[in-house]
Amino acid sequence: MISLPRREDFSRVYSTPSEDIQYPPDEPWCEEMPSMALSAVGKRSSHRAVSPNTRLDDLADRRNQSALISFLVAHALRFETEESEPVFVRSVPIHDLNTDAIDLAEPIQIEIEHYAQEVISKVLELDLWASESTESEALLAIKKAIHDLWQELKDEPESELGALPRMWKRILGKKIRTRVPA
Amino acid sequence: MSLLNFSKQEVRNVLSDKLGLVFRAGKEGNAWFELDGRKILRVTMPKGRGPLPPGTAKAIRDQVKLTTQQYAELIKCPLKGKGYQEIIREKMRRGLL
Numbered sequence: 001m002i003s004l005p006r007r008e009d010f011s012r013v014y015s016t017p018s019e020d021i022q023y024p025p026d027e028p029w030c031e032e033m034p035s036m037a038l039s040a041v042g043k044r045s046s047h048r049a050v051s052p053n054t055r056l057d058d059l060a061d062r063r064n065q066s067a068l069i070s071f072l073v074a075h076a077l078r079f080e081t082e083e084s085e086p087v088f089v090r091s092v093p094i095h096d097l098n099t100d101a102i103d104l105a106e107p108i109q110i111e112i113e114h115y116a117q118e119v120i121s122k123v124l125e126l127d128l129w130a131s132e133s134t135e136s137e138a139l140l141a142i143k144k145a146i147h148d149l150w151q152e153l154k155d156e157p158e159s160e161l162g163a164l165p166r167m168w169k170r171i172l173g174k175k176i177r178t179r180v181p182a
Numbered sequence: 183m184s185l186l187n188f189s190k191q192e193v194r195n196v197l198s199d200k201l202g203l204v205f206r207a208g209k210e211g212n213a214w215f216e217l218d219g220r221k222i223l224r225v226t227m228p229k230g231r232g233p234l235p236p237g238t239a240k241a242i243r244d245q246v247k248l249t250t251q252q253y254a255e256l257i258k259c260p261l262k263g264k265g266y267q268e269i270i271r272e273k274m275r276r277g278l279l
Contacts, residue, residue: 118235118237120241148212152212160219160221162217163274
């Protein structure tokens with residue numbers, strides 16, 4: 001968890017004169033509700049009201065913008081570092097399933113979600129996921145999950161599959177090919 | 183997110199009892215949810231004990247196609263197996279599954 005900056009840190013780091021902002025009395029402003037801090041930021045020389053709907057461009061005063069950006073960044077960081085939300089998300093293609101028997105005819109896109117305790121790899125279109133402690137392990141695990149799903153589906157009669165598994169089978173049928181021995 | 187805060191045993195037991203899932207051996211067991219003799223959904227459940235990490239909990243909730251609220255109700259009891267089947271049938275009628 002990243003703490004919001006205290007009044008003195010805020011002033012020092014972001015060069016915002018503290019006297020221009022009306023902080024809540026006797027309390028670090030970072031402890032207050034966002035609306036209160038936003039309204040404090042709004043009580044600036046421009047006398048424009050700042051609300052959650054205020055567009056950044058609407059704030060003509062550059063120092064106002066600086067204060068608002070700092071506030072929003074600090075809050076975004078706090079939300080992103082909540083344990084229950086991914087800290088970092090990215091998407092990578094895989095080109096191989098780490099098995100001798102089958103190969104990929106075309107890459108599969110993997111979503112990687114980094115959490116505080118784990119890294120989740122997902123193939124959204126196939127409803128597949130794997131959890132490991134590092135990104136490379138999570139990638140290896142999702143390759144195995146794709147392989148396992150294909151093994152379960154490839155010989156399954158379509159009449160015994162619902163709409164989703166039928167779609168997964170079609171997708172994997174296009175993406176997976178048997179590896180030809182050298 | 184506290185609505186997703188359950189232990190592995192709790193979730194595994196509920197999915198087995200209410201949805202009839204039979205998890206296979208392996209680091210992460212997979213099981214099919216079947217309806218009217220067809221395989222409809224595939225759920226992955228980690229082995230072991232202890233709390234489900236948040237990313238894993240969300241992934242399982244997504245696989246069973248429930249909202250966070252419905253998922254919590256499924257694990258905590260108000261939503262029974264029959265109720266879950268109705269939710270899935272409704273999604274199938276709407277062409278979502």
